[in-house]
Amino acid sequence: MLGILASIIDGLLVGLVYGLGAMGLTLIWGVMDVINLTHGAMMVAGMFALYLLTDAFGLSPYAVLPPALIGGFFAGILLYWIAIHRMIGRPPLMSLLSTFSVNLVLIGIGTAVWGTALFNVSVSVPGLSIGRYTFPGAHILAAVLAAVIAWLLYLFLHHTRLGKAIRAVANNREAAELVAIPTTRVLAVSVGIGVALAAVSGALIGTLFPFTVLSGDGYQLKGFVVTVLGGLGNPVGALLGGLALGLLEGLVAPFVPVSWTLVIEFTLFVLVLIAFPRGIFSSRRGAL
Amino acid sequence: MKAFSAILAIATITASPVFAADTNIITIGFTASRTGPLNVDSLGQEHGFEFWRDEVNGKGGIQVGDQHYQVKFVSYDDQSVGGRVQQLYTRLINQDKAQFLFSPYSSGLTAAAAVITEQNGKIMIDSGGAEEKPFELGSKHIFMVITSAGHYLSGAVEALKEKNPHARIAMVYSDDPFSKTVLAAAKEQAKQAGLDVVMDESYGPSTTDFGPIVNKVISSNADAFLGGGHYSDGATLARQMYEQKANLNWISILVAPADDKFAQLGSAALGVTVPSQWEPQVSYKPEFGPATADFVKNFEAKFHQKADYHAASGYTAGAILQHAIEKAGSLDPEKVSQALNDTDVTTFFGHIKFATDPAHHGLQAAHEMVLAQWQQMNGQLGRQVVWPAAARSAPILYPIREASH
Numbered sequence: 111m112l113g114i115l116a117s118i119i120d121g122l123l124v125g126l127v128y129g130l131g132a133m134g135l136t137l138i139w140g141v142m143d144v145i146n147l148t149h150g151a152m153m154v155a156g157m158f159a160l161y162l163l164t165d166a167f168g169l170s171p172y173a174v175l176p177p178a179l180i181g182g183f184f185a186g187i188l189l190y191w192i193a194i195h196r197m198i199g200r201p202p203l204m205s206l207l208s209t210f211s212v213n214l215v216l217i218g219i220g221t222a223v224w225g226t227a228l229f230n231v232s233v234s235v236p237g238l239s240i241g242r243y244t245f246p247g248a249h250i251l252a253a254v255l256a257a258v259i260a261w262l263l264y265l266f267l268h269h270t271r272l273g274k275a276i277r278a279v280a281n282n283r284e285a286a287e288l289v290a291i292p293t294t295r296v297l298a299v300s301v302g303i304g305v306a307l308a309a310v311s312g313a314l315i316g317t318l319f320p321f322t323v324l325s326g327d328g329y330q331l332k333g334f335v336v337t338v339l340g341g342l343g344n345p346v347g348a349l350l351g352g353l354a355l356g357l358l359e360g361l362v363a364p365f366v367p368v369s370w371t372l373v374i375e376f377t378l379f380v381l382v383l384i385a386f387p388r389g390i391f392s393s394r395r396g397a398l
Numbered sequence: 399m400k401a402f403s404a405i406l407a408i409a410t411i412t413a414s415p416v417f418a419a420d421t422n423i424i425t426i427g428f429t430a431s432r433t434g435p436l437n438v439d440s441l442g443q444e445h446g447f448e449f450w451r452d453e454v455n456g457k458g459g460i461q462v463g464d465q466h467y468q469v470k471f472v473s474y475d476d477q478s479v480g481g482r483v484q485q486l487y488t489r490l491i492n493q494d495k496a497q498f499l500f501s502p503y504s505s506g507l508t509a510a511a512a513v514i515t516e517q518n519g520k521i522m523i524d525s526g527g528a529e530e531k532p533f534e535l536g537s538k539h540i541f542m543v544i545t546s547a548g549h550y551l552s553g554a555v556e557a558l559k560e561k562n563p564h565a566r567i568a569m570v571y572s573d574d575p576f577s578k579t580v581l582a583a584a585k586e587q588a589k590q591a592g593l594d595v596v597m598d599e600s601y602g603p604s605t606t607d608f609g610p611i612v613n614k615v616i617s618s619n620a621d622a623f624l625g626g627g628h629y630s631d632g633a634t635l636a637r638q639m640y641e642q643k644a645n646l647n648w649i650s651i652l653v654a655p656a657d658d659k660f661a662q663l664g665s666a667a668l669g670v671t672v673p674s675q676w677e678p679q680v681s682y683k684p685e686f687g688p689a690t691a692d693f694v695k696n697f698e699a700k701f702h703q704k705a706d707y708h709a710a711s712g713y714t715a716g717a718i719l720q721h722a723i724e725k726a727g728s729l730d731p732e733k734v735s736q737a738l739n740d741t742d743v744t745t746f747f748g749h750i751k752f753a754t755d756p757a758h759h760g761l762q763a764a765h766e767m768v769l770a771q772w773q774q775m776n777g778q779l780g781r782q783v784v785w786p787a788a789a790r791s792a793p794i795l796y797p798i799r800e801a802s803h
Contacts, residue, residue, distance in 0.1 A: 113617035120609050226433045226478075228630040230637075230662075237641065242616050244643040249609070319606040320634050322435075328604075363610035364617065368601045369573060371610070 116243035118360035123245065123253040125356015127314050129349040130256040131329060132336035133263065134307030140343020141280040141300040143202060144194055147209040149333055150326025151216040152182060152305050156312025157321045158220070161229050171233050171317050175255065178313040179306045186305030190298040198297065220323035230320045252314045259310060260349050263303070267345070276300050280343060335379050341389030354390070422467040424460060424729065426451075426719075427496030429486045429511070431503055434478025435603070438629045438657060439708055440503035443526050445701050446712020447471065447500055450720075452700075460720050463727045469716075476502050480510040487514040496520070497729055500715050501540075503708070504628070505529035505547065505576035512540050521731050521738070524760075525715035526708070529575050533753075533761045539731060541738050541752050542762045543714050547576055550673045551584035551624055553769040554650040557671075557785045558622055559591045561796040565648065568597040568620035570611055570635070572627025577652060584624055596620050603627060608638045616644055626651035633660060640666035647797035655772060658704050661779045668779065669798025671771040675707040675747075679783045679791040680768060682748050687717050690746040714747040771795060 131153060138146045156178045163174045193212045197205035235247030267273040278286040279296045287293050315321070315329065332355065340351030355375070362374050382390065428447065431440035451469045459466040472494040476482045483502055490496040491514065499515050499522040501508040508527025515522040521539045528547040532540060558565050567588055571577040578600065588595055597618040601611060612635075615623065623639070623646045626632035632654025639646065640663075648671070654660055655672035678694045688696070693713065697705040718741065723729065726737035742751045742764075751764035769785035773795055782792035 113613060117610055117613050120613065124607065124609070221433070225437065226435065227437055228435070228633075230633075232662075237643075239643060242645075243613060244641070246609075246638075246641045248641075320630065321606070325606070359610070364614060367599050368605070368611050368614075369599075372602075 112241050112243065114361070114364050116240070116245070117364050118357060120245060120249060121356040121358070121360020121363070122353055123249040123356070124318070125352045125354070125359070126253040126256040126260075126349070127311055127318070127352070128329070128332050128336055128355060129340075129352020130260055130314070131308055131311030132333040132340065132348040132352055133260060133345040134304040134311070135330075135333045136337045136340065136343055136348045137276075137307070137345055138301055138304035139337065140345075141276060142194070142198055142283075142297050144197065144205040144209070145202065146189075146301070146304060146308075147206060147330075148189060148193075148213045148216065148305075149308050150328075150330030151213045151220075152185065152308035152326075153312030153315065153329050154220065154321065154323060154326040155185070155216070156182065156309035156314075157229070157316035157325065158224070158323075159309065160313040160316040161231050164231055171231055171313075172251070172255070174313055175310055178309045179259075182306035182309030183302040185309070186302035187298050189305060190301035194297075194301060195294070217323060217326070224323055226322050226324055228320050228322050231316055233317045246318075248317050252318055256311065256314060257349075259307070260345070263307070263345060272296070272299065276303075335375070338389055339379065339382060344389070347389060351390070422459070422462075422465050423470050424467045424498065424723075425470050425472060425494065425496045426498045426500060426716075427472045427487070427490030427494055428500035429474050429476035429483055429490075429502045429507070431478040431507070432475040434476075435630055436478040436504050436507070436628060438659065439653060440478075440526070442657075442706050442708030443503050443712040444473070445697070445703075446525070446705075446709035446714075447716055449697055449700060449709070450713045450716030454716065454720055461724050462729060467729075472496055476507060478504075478507070480506055483507045483510040484514055487511045491515070491518045491520055497731075498523070498719060498734075500712075501526045503527075504574075505579070506574055508532065509575065512537065515539060519731055521719075521734055523715040523719050525711040527576070529579050530758070530761060531575070531579075533758055536756060537760055539735055539760075541718075541760045543718055543747070543750055543765070544675050544711050544762060545765045545767045546761055547579040548583040549767060550580040550652065551650060552587050553767055553785045554624060554671060554673055555584055555587045555591055555593070557769055557794055558648050558650075559593060561794060562622070562647065563592065564594070565622040566594045566596045566618075566620045567622045567624055568615045568618055568646075569595060569624050570597065570599050570601065570615065571625040571652070572603045572605075572631050573600040574603050574627060577625075577627045580652060581625060588624075593622075601631070603631065605631060606634060608635050609642070611635075612638050612642045612644055615639070615646075616642070621646055622648040622650075624650045626654055628652070629654045629657055629659075633663060636660075636670055637663055637666045645799065647799070649798060650769075656707055656770065656781075658706065660772070664779070667772045668774065669772060669795050671769055671784065672781075673767045674770045674781075674783075675765070675767060676710040677707070677768055677770050677781060677783050677791075678705065680748070680789050682744055682746055684746045685743050686721065687745045693746055710747050714745055714750070717745055718743075718750055 160174045193208040233248045237244045237247040275291045336351040340347030430444040459468040474486045501524040503526035505527040509532045512532040524542040571581045632651045650671045655670045722737035726733040739754045749764040753761040753763045770781040771784045784794040
């Protein structure tokens with residue numbers, strides 16, 4: 111019994127970090143109807159930032175998070191101008207292809223420089239032991255930081271002018287333009303924030319698990335699942351969706367061989383979509 | 399103009415044989431996983447090949463009858479992907495005209511290469527794939543110099559039984575042909591030794607989050623662990639079992655702990671055992687080739703890294719092929735195959751002899767695994783040989799962790 115509880119709690123902890131990553135994806139999707147296929151590559155960028163900065167400067171892994179956020183933000187703005195700006199309003203396939211191309215370029219450069227070798231950042235945070243089970247300190251800390259960053263995002267979106275402008279553009283871009291909101295600037299900032307979230311969640315994941323240049327795909331897939339579960343365009347929903355996914359993984363793992371976890375996860379995902387086509391937590395499309 | 403071209407053509411045709419006769423070359427082809435998850439282990443094997451090639455060329459080359467042949471390698475990156483291996487071995491044989499082949503690294507890739515080499519009747523020396531299956535399909539020209547998968551963990555099971563006849567074993571391993579074969583054989587051996595197998599699960603080879611599995615190991619009340627796969631998953635498993643305080647008295651992990659990089663895990667590495675094809679401490683007396691100490695010293699001087707068993711097995715692939723060619727006095731695949739069938743020699747790597755019955759042709763029949771364990775030596779972590787007793791360089795450390803850590 112305790113084993114199942116331990117599994118669930120650990121699942122929730124990791125789920126929070128997945129949720130943080132998905133928030134970036136859902137924000138971009140919700141604001142401008144663009145599916146950012148560089149999401150995985152940006153998470154990997156966060157992981158490598160973690161590795162390079164801790165290796166070169168001996169920084170604590172958690173001190174890398176602010177630079178990851180800031181670097182991710184500017185990378186996102188750059189991404190917007192390169193791949194997304196001209197695709198706004200065009201058929202979704204165009205932006206899909208253009209972000210996918212950027213993804214290929216980034217992964218290609220990454221593979222050329224670092225190969226597909228495995229990288230590991232050692233993080234020693236004392237864990238919490240309950241009975242025979244131990245929750246690694248890194249998992250707990252990553253979950254707490256993910257929750258804090260998510261809360262900061264919520265405050266930003268609901269209590270600052272720019273945040274409200276972003277929500278307005280998500281709601282109805284034309285109407286936002288009519289009330290003199292500088293939509294292009296807002297779109298660029300949204301992509302900046304979305305990529306910043308991807309990068310920082312990548313850095314957090316880097317403190318938990320080893321990674322390669324190609325690791326982004328797996329986490330991006332989980333990000334899509336979480337995003338759809340949580341309702342497109344709903345960052346809070348994404349966080350809750352991440353928790354739901356983590357809960358599911360934790361619940362399933364003690365009972366079936368580990369290789370079945372993904373099968374069950376995706377089967378349930380399909381069933382959820384059939385029952386809730388808009389995601390479990392969405393109220394209305396475009397409501398942030 | 400026409401006359402000039404004719405003269406040029408005749409000159410080229412008559413000149414070429416002269417060039418060929420000056421340098422006799424044997425071309426050996428192989429692929430290495432220079433990228434992809436198998437890259438760490440593959441590199442050791444490739445260095446072993448290169449070390450042998452440079453040594454034999456430095457001594458004048460391989461002697462075939464009264465001619466000497468320099469060894470030339472043609473190699474490609476298989477990216478750790480089976481499909482690439484098949485394309486590349488076809489290319490090595492048909493376009494690069496490789497006369498002999500070395501295997502890639504890992505059972506899965508070796509099986510893929512074996513299909514091609516057997517179709518073309520070319521000899522392949524296998525130093526990187528321990529799974530028996532390719533040798534049970536009626537092959538004639540593949541020869542395995544390493545101990546096969548079925549015997550990998552038998553030493554670990556015997557050592558565990560000696561230390562704790564009531565051990566409860568959790569088996570958790572990668573879902574790939576090599577690991578599955580090793581652990582299936584180990585399960586049989588454990589049962590016959592009267593040990594309890596309380597958990598038996600495989601995971602996808604690209605798994606990075608072993609948290610749920612480690613929790614299951616804890617829930618199963620196991621006090622011994624056998625499993626792993628290759629470097630990345632094995633190292634991560636060891637680390638996560640330590641962080642989650644799985645408190646196992648015995649851990650045997652495949653492949654990963656045999657690499658010197660494993661020392662980076664620090665306390666998580668202490669006590670972990672690994673079945674090894676070879677360790678620098680073994681003391682076989684070679685009938686030809688370098689002694690163990692010389693190989694270790696010269697390899698490290700050349701590559702600035704310690705020789706591990708991948709390097710030793712790679713070197714042995716070359717040395718055994720050379721021995722067979724020289725005994726056969728010919729480069730003809732059938733004659734060299736016969737010489738390989740007749741091979742019964744001891745090198746620094748161990749005793750090498752191939753099975754010749756059609757059902758297992760080419761399988762290694764004489765070489766034995768040792769069990770190495772990470773222990774503290776003079777304040778530093780290093781591998782000691784702990785099994786079999788005859789090859790031991792240190793006593794077995796059991797239980798591997800203090801109960802209250």
